[in-house]
Amino acid sequence: MNGPSSDRTLASESAGGTAAKLLGIYLNDHLAGATAGTERAAHLARATRGSALGRAVAPVAAEIREDRAALLGIMRDLDVPVRRYKVWAGWAAERAGRLKSNGRLVRRSPLSTLLELEALRMAVEGKAAGWQTLRRLTATDDRLDPGLLDNLLERARRQQDTVEEWRVRQADTALRTADRSTASPAP
Template structure:
C-alpha cells in the first residue's frame, strides 16, 4: 500500500466534508464570524484543488465513496442538540464554529505532514504557503469561536 496516496485521499475526503460544513456559514449570527467562515470556505476550495494536484502527481485517485460517507456524516452532525429543535440558538454558532476550527486544525496537520514529504511530486513551497494560510485560519476561527462562546454563555 502506498501510504502517501492513502493519506492524500483521506485529506481530500476530510476537505470535502469541511467545505460542506463551512457552506453552512450563512446561518451564523455574528457578521464577522459569518464573513470569516465564508472566506475560509473559498480558501478551502482552492486548497482542495492544490491537494487534487498533489493527488494527480502521485497517482492517487479521487475518493468517491469515502467522500460521500464523510459528507453524509457532516449532514448528520447538523442534527446536534442546540437547545431548540426548530431554530438556531447562540449555542449553534458556538458548536458550528468549534467544528470549523477542528476542520482547520486537521487540515493544518495535513499540510504540516506533507511538508515533511521528500518527493519532487509534492511542491513543498506551495505546501508551506498553504500551511501558513491554514494556521491563520485556525487563529481567526479561534477568535470568533471565543466571541460566540462569550455571547452564548453571557
Template sequence: MIDEGRLGSYLQDHYAGSSAGIELFRRAADQQTDPVARTALATMVERIEAEQTALERYLAAVGSKPDPVKNAGAWVAEKLGRFKPNGELIRRSPLSDVVELEALRVATEGKAAGWRVLRKLAEDEDRFEVAEFDELLKEADSQLDELERLRMAAALRVFRRPG
C-alpha cells in the first residue's frame, strides 16, 4: 500500500519540473544555432507534453492534482535561468547551446528517476501499469541518447577552433 499524500507531493514536484522542462525544451528548440538540434528538440517537446499528461493521470489516481505554487516556482526558476550571460552580454553566446543541452539532459535524467520509482511501485499497485512505465523509461533513454548526441555535436562545434 502506498502513502498517497507523499506520492502526490512527489508527483507534484515532477509535474512542476516537467512544466519547467517543457519551457526549456521549447526555448532551446527555438534558439539552438544548429537546425538539426532545433528540429530534434521540437519533436521531443511533443513527446514530453504527452508524458506530462501521464503524470496528470497518476496524480489523479492518488487523489492529487498539479500544485499551482510549485508550478509557479518552477516557471520562475526556468525564466531566471535565462539570465546567465555565458560570456556574452548583448547577443546569444554559442556556449548557450551546450549549456542548454546539458540542462535538458539533467532534466531528462530527473524525469527518468521518477519513472523508475513509479515503475517499482507499479509492481504492487493496481492503479499503475508496469508496461506503461517500461515504455516511459524506454522513451526517456531514447531522449537521453539523442540529447547526448546533440550535446557532443554542440560542444565540438563551440570548443574546437577552426583550421
C-alpha cells in the first residue's frame, strides 16, 4: 500500500536524483573551465619562457594541470561521468580567446600578456569557488575528502597571489602613461 511514508521516500529519491544530476552538471562545467584554464596557463608559460614571468607562471601552470586531474578524480569518486562535449567546449573557448585584437598583427603585445593574466586570474578564482562549494558538501557526502579540498583551496589561494602580483606588474608595464613630470602641461 502506498501511504505517506512511501510518498516521502519517492520525494527524497527524486530530490537526491535531481541533486546528483545538478552536481554532475556543476562539476562538468568546472571541468570545462579547468580545461580552458589549463590550456591558458600552459600557453602563457610557453609564451613567457625564459623571463621572470615565465619562471613564476610555469609552476602555477603545472599546479593548474594537477588541479584539473584532481577534479577528474573527485568526479570519479562521485560517479559523475565526464561530458566530453563540455571538455571540448572549454578547449575551444580558450583557443578562440587567443583571437583577440592586441594592437599587433604578428607578434605578442604586452597587452596580450596582461589579458592572459587577467583570464588566468578569473580561472583560478572560479576554481577556488568550486573547491569551496565541494568543501561545504563534505558535511553531507563522505565520498569527498575534506583534507584534499583544503589543500586544493590553499593552493588556489597561492596561485591567486602569484597571478595577481604579475598581473599588476604587467598592467604597469603595458599601460603606463607618460611620466607627468616630463609631459607638457595642459593649456
